[in-house]
Amino acid sequence: METTTTARRRCSYSSISSLLMATICVTLMIYPSHAQLNATFYATTCPNVSTIVRNVVQQALQTDARIGASLIRLHFHDCFVNGCDGSILLDNSGSIQSEKDAGPNTNSTRGFNVVDNIKTAVENSCPAVVSCADILALAAEASVSLSGGPSWNVLLGRRDSLSANQGGANTSIPSPFEGLSNITSKFSVVGLNITDLVALSGAHTFGRAQCRLFSNRLYNFGGTNNPDPTLNTSYSISLQQICPQNGSGFSVANLDPTTPDGFDNNYFSNLQNNQGLLQSDQELFSTTGAATVSIVNSFASSQAAFFQSFAQSMINMGNISPLTGSSGQIRSDCKKVNGS
Ligand code: HEM
Ligand SMILES: *[C@@H]1O[C@H](CO)[C@@H](O)[C@H](O)[C@H]1NC(C)=O
Ligand SMILES: *[C@@H]1O[C@H](CO)[C@@H](O)[C@H](O)[C@H]1NC(C)=O
Ligand SMILES: *[C@@H]1O[C@H](CO)[C@@H](O)[C@H](O)[C@H]1NC(C)=O
Ligand SMILES: *[C@@H]1O[C@H](CO)[C@@H](O)[C@H](O)[C@H]1NC(C)=O
Ligand SMILES: *[C@@H]1O[C@H](CO)[C@@H](O)[C@H](O)[C@H]1NC(C)=O
Numbered sequence: 001m002e003t004t005t006t007a008r009r010r011c012s013y014s015s016i017s018s019l020l021m022a023t024i025c026v027t028l029m030i031y032p033s034h035a036q037l038n039a040t041f042y043a044t045t046c047p048n049v050s051t052i053v054r055n056v057v058q059q060a061l062q063t064d065a066r067i068g069a070s071l072i073r074l075h076f077h078d079c080f081v082n083g084c085d086g087s088i089l090l091d092n093s094g095s096i097q098s099e100k101d102a103g104p105n106t107n108s109t110r111g112f113n114v115v116d117n118i119k120t121a122v123e124n125s126c127p128a129v130v131s132c133a134d135i136l137a138l139a140a141e142a143s144v145s146l147s148g149g150p151s152w153n154v155l156l157g158r159r160d161s162l163s164a165n166q167g168g169a170n171t172s173i174p175s176p177f178e179g180l181s182n183i184t185s186k187f188s189v190v191g192l193n194i195t196d197l198v199a200l201s202g203a204h205t206f207g208r209a210q211c212r213l214f215s216n217r218l219y220n221f222g223g224t225n226n227p228d229p230t231l232n233t234s235y236s237i238s239l240q241q242i243c244p245q246n247g248s249g250f251s252v253a254n255l256d257p258t259t260p261d262g263f264d265n266n267y268f269s270n271l272q273n274n275q276g277l278l279q280s281d282q283e284l285f286s287t288t289g290a291a292t293v294s295i296v297n298s299f300a301s302s303q304a305a306f307f308q309s310f311a312q313s314m315i316n317m318g319n320i321s322p323l324t325g326s327s328g329q330i331r332s333d334c335k336k337v338n339g340s
């Protein structure tokens with residue numbers, strides 16, 4: 001869309017007069033380089049793909065209450081690095097430095113085996129047509145709706161990358177230790193605004209986080225020898241049980257202490273109670289004067305408003321620089337470029 005608008009603007013320049021230039025401009029407007037995804041992309045080639053994905057996610061939830069959270073996070077970490085192109089799924093190989101070994105992902109992202117199970121189920125019904133990038137988008141929606149959250153029509157038609165970008169994963173994925181302004185700019189770079197930031201952070205209504213990613217807030221925050229002042233005291237004491245001072249940084253706590261596995265708007269009332277687990281969560285509410293505060297308040301007071309915005313922002317995130325048309329490929333194994 002942006003490309004179309006740009007093309008239209010350029011085409012109005014009076015210097016463009018030749019028939020050749022006019023033809024190029026018309027072509028640009030008909031075939032914008034940012035091709036659109038759409039909800040019916042597999043209507044003839046794999047009509048049941050959403051059901052197939054959903055059934056595998058539902059199966060996995062029977063034995064792992066956390067898996068929905070882990071799956072939606074994979075889509076997020078995929079989309080923020082070179083767009084939603086399945087790049088996060090590639091393993092190390094001769095030419096690939098896997099994003100799985102990037103700082104934000106190593107010992108942290110999970111659910112790759114479930115993605116492989118989904119891919120196998122999809123290939124059994126419709127061989128060689130559904131991309132791994134689209135599987136991540138579909139699995140994210142299934143995870144949210146199966147956990148009590150909203151449903152939305154997932155836009156489809158992404159293709160899979162031929163490469164990974166480990167360095168990009170190190171720098172583009174927000175860190176929980178970053179300030180709100182840094183995180184806001186990482187969202188802005190991929191075209192997401194602060195409404196998207198607050199809504200999508202609401203995904204921390206389910207799933208877990210490791211002590212090593214927030215325990216600096218419990219004992220000696222910023223060298224003060226005191227806990228983070230924006231951390232609720234009674235919540236801090238319960239977190240200290242899970243994360244003792246010299247304990248394993250790999251132990252995990254629930255991101256939402258009130259309803260750990262349900263997808264609801266309690267994340268936002270937690271923030272109002274100073275019960276955001278990560279520094280990056282609490283900053284949305286506790287940063288004086290930030291425009292995020294009123295958005296947190298509106299989502300805390302209306303689950304419907306949160307669900308509506310969350311669905312829209314998931315679509316916005318899913319639209320980040322997809323490969324479409326004949327770019328990239330449909331991988332037959334999500335872990336490897338075809339033929340490698
Ligand atoms: C705003 C910036 C964000 C930061 C700084 C951030 C950071 C984190 C961190 C540090 C963890 C814990 C990882 C671990 O313990 O290994 C986590 C977990 C999680 N994140 Fe985020 N995140 C952000 C945004 C998002 C977004 C946009 C989504 C999805 C829409 C998301 C979904 C999740 C989920 C569901 C989990 C739990 C995963 C599990 O239990 O396996 N996060 N995040
Ligand atoms: C789609 O899936 C449903 C349930 O999994 C099944 O009953 C139905 O026959 C499938 N339809 C097609 C066209 O495969
Ligand atoms: C990953 O976790 C294991 C323990 O679960 C630990 O031994 C290893 O050092 C960790 N690696 C990194 C890079 O954090
Ligand atoms: C990304 O970060 C990881 C861990 O912090 C590091 O081992 C790796 O070398 C980095 N990769 C690149 C390409 O910067
Ligand atoms: C925030 O971004 C600036 C500029 O890129 C960087 O120098 C700084 O280290 C970042 N802060 C944190 C806490 O990551
Ligand atoms: C963010 O973008 C959405 C459109 O997706 C828009 O409705 C919303 O008002 C924007 N938020 C801000 C704070 O500009």
Ligand SMILES: *[C@@H]1O[C@H](CO)[C@@H](O)[C@H](O)[C@H]1NC(C)=O
Pocket residue numbers: 245246
């Ligand atoms: C944690 O380890 C530090 C030194 O590494 C020590 O000074 C401190 O007393 C220990 N704290 C606890 C609670 O064990």
Ligand SMILES: *[C@@H]1O[C@H](CO)[C@@H](O)[C@H](O)[C@H]1NC(C)=O
Pocket residue numbers: 232233234235272273274275
């Ligand atoms: C701390 O959390 C409790 C709920 O567990 C809440 O009643 C209280 O108001 C919170 N305190 C602060 C300072 O936010």
